[in-house]
Amino acid sequence: MKKISIDPITRLEGHGKIEIFLDDAGDVANAYLQIPELRGFEKFCEGRPIEEVPRIVPRICGV
Amino acid sequence: MLSKMLEQFGIDGKRLRLEWVSASEGDRFASIVNDVTEQVRALGPLDWNQGGKHG
Amino acid sequence: MAKLKLALYWSAACGGCDVAVLDINEKILDVANLADIVFWPIALDFKYHHVEAMPDKSIDVCLFNGAVRSSEQEHIAKMLRAKSKVMVSFGSCACFGGIPALANFATRAEIMERAYIEAPSNENPNKTLPQIKVSVPEGELTLPELYENVLTLAQVVPVEYLVPGCPPTVDLILKVVNALATNSLPPVGATIASDKTLCDECERKKENKKITKIYRTHEIIPDPERCLLEQGLLCMGPATRGGCGALCVKVNIPCRGCFGPPAGVYDQGAKLISSIASIYQTNGKQDIEKMVNELVDPAGTFYRFGMSISMLKRKLPQKR
Numbered sequence: 001m002k003k004i005s006i007d008p009i010t011r012l013e014g015h016g017k018i019e020i021f022l023d024d025a026g027d028v029a030n031a032y033l034q035i036p037e038l039r040g041f042e043k044f045c046e047g048r049p050i051e052e053v054p055r056i057v058p059r060i061c062g063v
Numbered sequence: 064m065l066s067k068m069l070e071q072f073g074i075d076g077k078r079l080r081l082e083w084v085s086a087s088e089g090d091r092f093a094s095i096v097n098d099v100t101e102q103v104r105a106l107g108p109l110d111w112n113q114g115g116k117h118g
Numbered sequence: 119m120a121k122l123k124l125a126l127y128w129s130a131a132c133g134g135c136d137v138a139v140l141d142i143n144e145k146i147l148d149v150a151n152l153a154d155i156v157f158w159p160i161a162l163d164f165k166y167h168h169v170e171a172m173p174d175k176s177i178d179v180c181l182f183n184g185a186v187r188s189s190e191q192e193h194i195a196k197m198l199r200a201k202s203k204v205m206v207s208f209g210s211c212a213c214f215g216g217i218p219a220l221a222n223f224a225t226r227a228e229i230m231e232r233a234y235i236e237a238p239s240n241e242n243p244n245k246t247l248p249q250i251k252v253s254v255p256e257g258e259l260t261l262p263e264l265y266e267n268v269l270t271l272a273q274v275v276p277v278e279y280l281v282p283g284c285p286p287t288v289d290l291i292l293k294v295v296n297a298l299a300t301n302s303l304p305p306v307g308a309t310i311a312s313d314k315t316l317c318d319e320c321e322r323k324k325e326n327k328k329i330t331k332i333y334r335t336h337e338i339i340p341d342p343e344r345c346l347l348e349q350g351l352l353c354m355g356p357a358t359r360g361g362c363g364a365l366c367v368k369v370n371i372p373c374r375g376c377f378g379p380p381a382g383v384y385d386q387g388a389k390l391i392s393s394i395a396s397i398y399q400t401n402g403k404q405d406i407e408k409m410v411n412e413l414v415d416p417a418g419t420f421y422r423f424g425m426s427i428s429m430l431k432r433k434l435p436q437k438r
Binding site for chain 1: 128130131132133134135136137138159160161162163164165166167187188190191216217218220221223224228229230232233237248254255256257259261262264284285334335336374414415418419
């Protein structure tokens with residue numbers, strides 16, 4: 001099956017890639033969006049003082 | 064403060080010791096050093112991966 | 119003069135550094151006059167295969183922001199390094215690890231567990247975790263490998279310059295743009311900021327460095343004229359590189375250390391402990407205990423932006 005990769009996706013915040021699989025007729029059989037990153041904010045905010053959290057989480061998205 | 068911080072790094076507080084010893088307290092210095100050496104030896108090597116990609 | 123070829127990339131980052139470049143407002147036109155941007159995912163639609171096709175050393179300057187914590191990020195860092203004459207570690211994440219490096223207090227397994235399984239907003243009854251390779255009916259899908267630790271750019275490729283900041287200030291960015299335009303970059307290896315600490319450019323009144331209490335930032339409203347450290351707030355100024363114009367301090371917030379350690383300091387956290395300890399007045403064990411209790415989260419406070427370049431770099435695995 002032919003595969004078209006859009007990598008990276010652009011003009012937004014974050015990382016992503018799209019894999020499009022085409023069948024023999026050239027129609028889209030399926031398309032997958034994948035996010036190839038993880039920073040772990042959900043975990044490393046644990047244990048931080050509460051007044052720090054609103055100063056850490058803006059770094060999830062600087063846009 | 065260092066002790067509290069090292070605990071957050073997963074380092075046993077028993078690896079750190081603070082003592083004041085004067086230059087004239089030779090015996091006391093030797094005994095403290097031996098003491099700490101044995102204490103750290105009993106704890107075993109630090110499992111420090113040097114922070115490379117694979118830990 | 120032929121236009122420079124400029125690339126900007128983001129790794130484990132938030133986009134703030136890219137937005138900071140756009141924050142130079144109309145001066146972006148100066149950048150457009152000076153350079154052709156050949157890769158900039160936040161703003162332009164070039165793909166990785168475009169970069170792969172570029173000849174080696176054909177990019178004049180690459181501003182690389184974000185820390186490195188996956189195989190893809192390392193791969194792109196190496197690719198851009200090969201294609202670029204000058205590689206700039208842009209922003210605190212690329213220089214020191216930054217906020218994403220706080221993840222070094224947890225293991226990769228703990229992070230994946232929390233993000234994909236435990237978190238309350240998840241709907242994941244089968245406890246599915248992302249895999250490096252997965253077969254789907256149409257073919258195969260791949261994802262990069264997440265590393266155990268967060269690394270700086272310089273820990274994976276050689277880097278010519280460092281521009282610190284979370285994000286780097288507009289003034290600093292303009293300094294870099296001007297240096298490129300006039301071909302007057304400093305000697306290779308330089309950190310483009312001040313060589314002195316923040317205290318040097320802070321305009322507050324410094325009198326007597328003696329405190330008997332550490333306050334958390336919500337506990338007092340600081341006097342805008344006096345040194346914040348003298349008022350008992352944990353200002354990282356004494357162990358933070360200057361060059362930011364003391365922006366935070368000017369709005370009555372203590373410095374958080376985003377410019378990293380000053381020249382000559384190897385471990386920022388250790389230097390900060392030493393600074394705080396030297397000004398805190400104690401009279402016996404009880405005072406010391408009080409001080410330690412007031413200092414909630416020393417590791418997260420003192421290594422807020424610099425876990426990846428600290429001496430220990432991460433929390434050690436706990437023996438069972």
